[in-house]
Amino acid sequence: MRCQEFVELVTSYLEGDLPEGDRAEFERHMELCPGCERYLDQFRTTMTLLGSLPAESISVSARTHLLEAFAGWRAGEDDGRA
Amino acid sequence: MTLVLTERYVATVSAGDRDLVEALLAGDETAFASLVDGWSGSMLRLARSHVPSESVAEEVVQETWLAVLRGLPSFRAESSLRTWVYQILLNQAKTRGVRERRTVPFASLVSDDEDSPSVDPTRFQGPGDPHPGGWRAFPEEWPEHSLLSREVLDVVRRAVAALPERQRVVVSLRDLDGQSAEEVATLLDISPGNQRVLLHRGRSTVRAHLERYLTDSSELEVAR
Numbered sequence: 001m002r003c004q005e006f007v008e009l010v011t012s013y014l015e016g017d018l019p020e021g022d023r024a025e026f027e028r029h030m031e032l033c034p035g036c037e038r039y040l041d042q043f044r045t046t047m048t049l050l051g052s053l054p055a056e057s058i059s060v061s062a063r064t065h066l067l068e069a070f071a072g073w074r075a076g077e078d079d080g081r082a
Numbered sequence: 083m084t085l086v087l088t089e090r091y092v093a094t095v096s097a098g099d100r101d102l103v104e105a106l107l108a109g110d111e112t113a114f115a116s117l118v119d120g121w122s123g124s125m126l127r128l129a130r131s132h133v134p135s136e137s138v139a140e141e142v143v144q145e146t147w148l149a150v151l152r153g154l155p156s157f158r159a160e161s162s163l164r165t166w167v168y169q170i171l172l173n174q175a176k177t178r179g180v181r182e183r184r185t186v187p188f189a190s191l192v193s194d195d196e197d198s199p200s201v202d203p204t205r206f207q208g209p210g211d212p213h214p215g216g217w218r219a220f221p222e223e224w225p226e227h228s229l230l231s232r233e234v235l236d237v238v239r240r241a242v243a244a245l246p247e248r249q250r251v252v253v254s255l256r257d258l259d260g261q262s263a264e265e266v267a268t269l270l271d272i273s274p275g276n277q278r279v280l281l282h283r284g285r286s287t288v289r290a291h292l293e294r295y296l297t298d299s300s301e302l303e304v305a306r
Contacts (some may be wrong), residue, residue, distance in 0.1 A: 002206075002213075002214070002215030002216060003206060003215060003216045003217050004199075004201070004206045004215040004216075005205070005215065007199075007200045007286070008199070008200055008203045008282075010200070010282070010285075010286075011278055011281055011282035011285060012282070013276060015263060017277060017278065026226055033217075034220060035217040035220030035221060036217075038220060038223065039201075039221050039223050042221060042224060042289055042293070043285065043286075043289055045224065045229065045292075046238075046285055046288050046289040046292055047257050047285060049229070049234065049235065049292070050236045050238060050242070050258055050285070050288065051255065051257055051258065051260065052235065052256035053235060053238060053242075053258055054121035054235070055123045055124075055125070056118070056126055056127060057122060057123045057126075058118075058122045058123070058126060058140055058143055058144070059140060062140055062143070062144050063119075063122070064116060064124075064142060064146070065144065066114075066118055066148075067111065067114070067115060067118070068145050069147070069148055069151065070109075070111060070114045070151065071111065073151045074109035
């Protein structure tokens with residue numbers, strides 16, 4: 001396996017999607033190639049950073065509106081049953 | 083093989099979903115609030131891909147939750163609760179996008195350079211070199227301390243924002259929200275292979291942005 005092929009397989013490898021033979025070859029290449037080992041590390045770091053981006057949120061008024069709608073939805077249902 | 087995995091996956095999520103749906107139907111406001119708090123931010127992000135403004139995107143999220151409440155009694159757990167909610171979101175956003183003349187149907191989007199390489203080909207040795215396809219120079223090490231800075235997250239955020247549409251949506255759902263490959267492929271109605279390619283392209287591009295930023299700034303530090 002060449003380095004140029006290795007970098008294309010990183011996500012497949014991390015997803016566990018590589019067939020057994022390819023996975024073994026991928027790991028063998030990584031053990032022998034410090035450049036690709038580092039590349040995989042940096043790829044993982046990238047994913048960690050993506051996962052640590054601050055969450056966004058809807059406005060407080062939108063949230064309040066939704067919680068009121070939920071309370072009303074329940075009340076409406078209760079009325080229907082009674 | 084794939085089918086077996088998918089079935090097991092559905093079976094695993096639906097137990098938790100069933101409890102959640104029961105809690106909602108029983109009027110558990112805490113359950114509803116935590117669901118709204120947990121998902122609305124990423125729903126907002128997804129809605130933005132289809133509508134022209136932030137305020138419309140927020141309206142789409144609100145309309146989605148109201149539609150979820152209306153539909154909840156008939157939720158059949160054929161997909162995970164989250165996939166079902168996000169499908170409603172996508173439908174709402176598309177309807178709204180058409181009305182606002184900014185429709186971006188996911189499947190029909192141009193295949194935004196899905197075939198482009200993960201790493202600039204000039205980084206690798208050519209046919210006449212001793213090791214064709216091998217690194218010309220190994221990727222440089224990233225300075226650990228820089229990774230903790232707030233600026234780095236800004237670089238990541240901007241890199242995601244600049245990704246082609248489909249890659250941005252997949253990277254956001256997978257790596258920012260933590261949804262599974264199965265969920266995302268189902269939601270966007272794309273093949274598992276297509277999902278993986280979009281994810282890989284997106285991640286590779288974000289890594290390249292980080293590399294440029296981190297190795298440039300370490301050069302600056304050395305120069306000082």
